[in-house]
Amino acid sequence: MALQMTEKEEGSASDIILETRNIVKRFGGVVALAGVSIKIPRRWIVLLIGPNGSGKTTLVNVITGFLKPEEGKVIYEGRDITGVEPHIITRMGIVRTFQIPKPFINLTVLENLLAAYPPGPHENPYKAVSKRSWVKTEEEAVEKAFDILKALGMERAWDQKASELSGAELKLLEVGRALMSGAKLMILDEPAAGVNPTKAHEIFSVIRKLREERGITFLIIEHRIDIASQYVDYTYALHLGRLISQGPPQKVLNDKAVIESYIGG
Amino acid sequence: MMANFAVLAEQILSFIGIYYIVSIGLNLKAGHMGIPDFGHAMFFAMGGIVVGNIVAHIAAAVAAKSVPGVTVAGVIASNTKTLSIMNTKFFPYHPLLDIGLVIFALVLSLILGGILGWIASLPALRLRGEFLAILLLTVAEGLRVIFTYTKSLMGSTPTVGLSTPALFSWTHNSGLAATIFTIIVALIVYVYVERLHNSPAGRLFRAARDDEDAAKALGKNVVTIRRDAMIIGSALAGLAGAVYALNPFLGGGSVAAVSIFNRVWWTFWPWALIILGGMASNRGTGLATIIVGVSLIWPVRLYSFKVAQVLHASALGINPDQFANALEYAFIGLIILIVQAVLPRGIIPEYPSRTLPFEKYARGKVLPPKPKEE
Numbered sequence: 001m002a003l004q005m006t007e008k009e010e011g012s013a014s015d016i017i018l019e020t021r022n023i024v025k026r027f028g029g030v031v032a033l034a035g036v037s038i039k040i041p042r043r044w045i046v047l048l049i050g051p052n053g054s055g056k057t058t059l060v061n062v063i064t065g066f067l068k069p070e071e072g073k074v075i076y077e078g079r080d081i082t083g084v085e086p087h088i089i090t091r092m093g094i095v096r097t098f099q100i101p102k103p104f105i106n107l108t109v110l111e112n113l114l115a116a117y118p119p120g121p122h123e124n125p126y127k128a129v130s131k132r133s134w135v136k137t138e139e140e141a142v143e144k145a146f147d148i149l150k151a152l153g154m155e156r157a158w159d160q161k162a163s164e165l166s167g168a169e170l171k172l173l174e175v176g177r178a179l180m181s182g183a184k185l186m187i188l189d190e191p192a193a194g195v196n197p198t199k200a201h202e203i204f205s206v207i208r209k210l211r212e213e214r215g216i217t218f219l220i221i222e223h224r225i226d227i228a229s230q231y232v233d234y235t236y237a238l239h240l241g242r243l244i245s246q247g248p249p250q251k252v253l254n255d256k257a258v259i260e261s262y263i264g265g
Numbered sequence: 266m267m268a269n270f271a272v273l274a275e276q277i278l279s280f281i282g283i284y285y286i287v288s289i290g291l292n293l294k295a296g297h298m299g300i301p302d303f304g305h306a307m308f309f310a311m312g313g314i315v316v317g318n319i320v321a322h323i324a325a326a327v328a329a330k331s332v333p334g335v336t337v338a339g340v341i342a343s344n345t346k347t348l349s350i351m352n353t354k355f356f357p358y359h360p361l362l363d364i365g366l367v368i369f370a371l372v373l374s375l376i377l378g379g380i381l382g383w384i385a386s387l388p389a390l391r392l393r394g395e396f397l398a399i400l401l402l403t404v405a406e407g408l409r410v411i412f413t414y415t416k417s418l419m420g421s422t423p424t425v426g427l428s429t430p431a432l433f434s435w436t437h438n439s440g441l442a443a444t445i446f447t448i449i450v451a452l453i454v455y456v457y458v459e460r461l462h463n464s465p466a467g468r469l470f471r472a473a474r475d476d477e478d479a480a481k482a483l484g485k486n487v488v489t490i491r492r493d494a495m496i497i498g499s500a501l502a503g504l505a506g507a508v509y510a511l512n513p514f515l516g517g518g519s520v521a522a523v524s525i526f527n528r529v530w531w532t533f534w535p536w537a538l539i540i541l542g543g544m545a546s547n548r549g550t551g552l553a554t555i556i557v558g559v560s561l562i563w564p565v566r567l568y569s570f571k572v573a574q575v576l577h578a579s580a581l582g583i584n585p586d587q588f589a590n591a592l593e594y595a596f597i598g599l600i601i602l603i604v605q606a607v608l609p610r611g612i613i614p615e616y617p618s619r620t621l622p623f624e625k626y627a628r629g630k631v632l633p634p635k636p637k638e639e
Binding site: 091095096103104125128129134141146158 | 457460461464465466467468469470471472475476478479480481482483484485486493494497545615617618620621623626627
């Protein structure tokens with residue numbers, strides 16, 4: 001089976017936001033990624049699946065600049081970003097969330113979002129006494145923060161401390177902070193892990209909504225394929241550092257190679 | 266009787282003022298930024314040295330032209346004599362120069378405290394937790410020893426130190442003037458730290474403290490954030506040191522390495538105060554300082570030596586001075602224990618950074634608009 005997007009898929013996905021070309025990453029003798037090429041079209045929700053150790057997180061680490069690949073390229077919006085520093089990649093619009101939420105625990109929900117606004121001179125502590133140095137940026141940030149809270153359905157919790165939030169709300173807060181920081185491509189590491197099915201569906205509904213309303217592209221790592229597959233446009237399956245299947249979720253989930261990879265056949 | 270009461274009130278107010286300034290500097294580092302600075306006293310000491318050494322030299326250079334017996338070299342060589350001549354025959358008659366020197370002392374102590382804070386931030390960027398706390402504590406102690414025995418810095422007698430210039434003597438009531446001055450500086454510092462807290466920069470300190478990795482993932486430069494908190498917090502400690510040396514109720518007319526580098530007074534007490542008030546709470550630290558200043562610090566300082574006598578510390582072969590100091594340590598520990606048990610987040614727990622009237626935005630955006638009157 002050719003692991004390429006069909007022509008029809010390519011046609012509807014002419015605008016590729018992120019592409020990896022033959023990424024090879026080794027840790028000593030272990031080959032974590034053995035030439036992985038994926039394409040993520042703009043405004044798509046793309047699912048990345050694979051059993052433990054298949055290389056999902058390594059691929060994300062290469063994309064976000066935390067790891068440098070031995071071979072291959074990462075192309076983002078037409079630019080080669082292979083080996084660029086992580087915080088620069090963040091500012092370019094690729095933002096990842098953590099598998100275990102990392103909120104600013106003593107700050108309120110609103111403060112968490114405001115603190116995620118892109119860094120700039122408004123955060124200079126030596127000028128902080130002069131309100132004029134930051135008030136304009138801050139007004140924009142507050143407007144944006146409340147818009148995002150509304151989109152996440154968290155507007156009523158705006159003044160709550162992060163320490164008082166539920167697990168699902170913390171996941172949404174992570175998404176909110178990523179939006180606040182100007183994400184165009186969000187990489188979510190197990191957004192539904194440790195959340196009950198109802199809440200998991202809510203989280204994925206929010207992801208769909210953000211794609212429709214804000215044009216955000218998503219790359220999602222998720223083990224709860226049953227839930228995730230209902231919401232995504234396209235799926236890549238990794239096994240032992242190789243792409244073993246790709247296509248619409250139902251096609252990939254019924255792929256014999258994918259099933260075998262999970263049950264170790 | 267009235268006069269005594271007035272003096273006691275001035276002394277207590279001076280204590281509250283000085284402890285607020287020195288504690289709030291630590292609160293910025295330890296409370297807002299999470300840097301466990303156990304060397305806070307060394308930044309405080311910079312202010313004491315500015316007044317006792319640098320300002321005294323400048324004043325002597327001016328006074329040497331008109332006042333017999335005053336020489337620049339005499340500030341160190343015959344410190345007590347030179348300063349006593351200047352304090353009686355020079356400073357009371359040159360109010361403008363005195364005011365200028367006070368302002369100069371405040372500015373220079375801020376700068377020196379800030380520079381030392383910047384140097385101390387270099388390890389603070391690489392170390393965390395108890396490793397950093399111990400490092401800063403030992404650096405402060407090391408500096409204390411060096412300063413104690415460096416004649417050109419602290420004079421020839423380590424425990425006596427340097428007499429300080431009486432820059433409020435022109436008011437004819439140095440105590441009252443210095444008290445008012447101390448309180449005014451403390452109030453300005455309060456307004457400053459509140460404005461910093463309620464700004465995006467203040468919020469960023471607290472965010473980076475809560476989760477460094479998340480801050481980094483959002484593109485924030487945690488290194489410069491920690492550095493800036495060290496510089497500003499230490500500069501405030503330097504300012505406190507200068508105010509201390511200028512106030513006769515606090516410094517007692519002199520600065521010595523044993524007093525300005527005193528880790529109990531300028532590191533451990535500020536820690537106790539910010540824990541009592543609430544970490545990262547500027548208002549809580551203020552309230553804690555007032556409560557402790559009125560009810561504890563003063564009586565403890567006043568009576569711990571007597572308690573040591575009553576308990577016959579000397580009969581047990583213990584030096585009453587040391588015993589009195591040990592009592593003070595015990596009080597600090599007791600306060601921290603009680604607060605941790607009863608109010609683990611302090612008297613006034615940390616509050617959000619209110620940069621803008623958020624409720625107004627919330628009403629427009631997310632809360633239902635107020636129902637119209639029919």
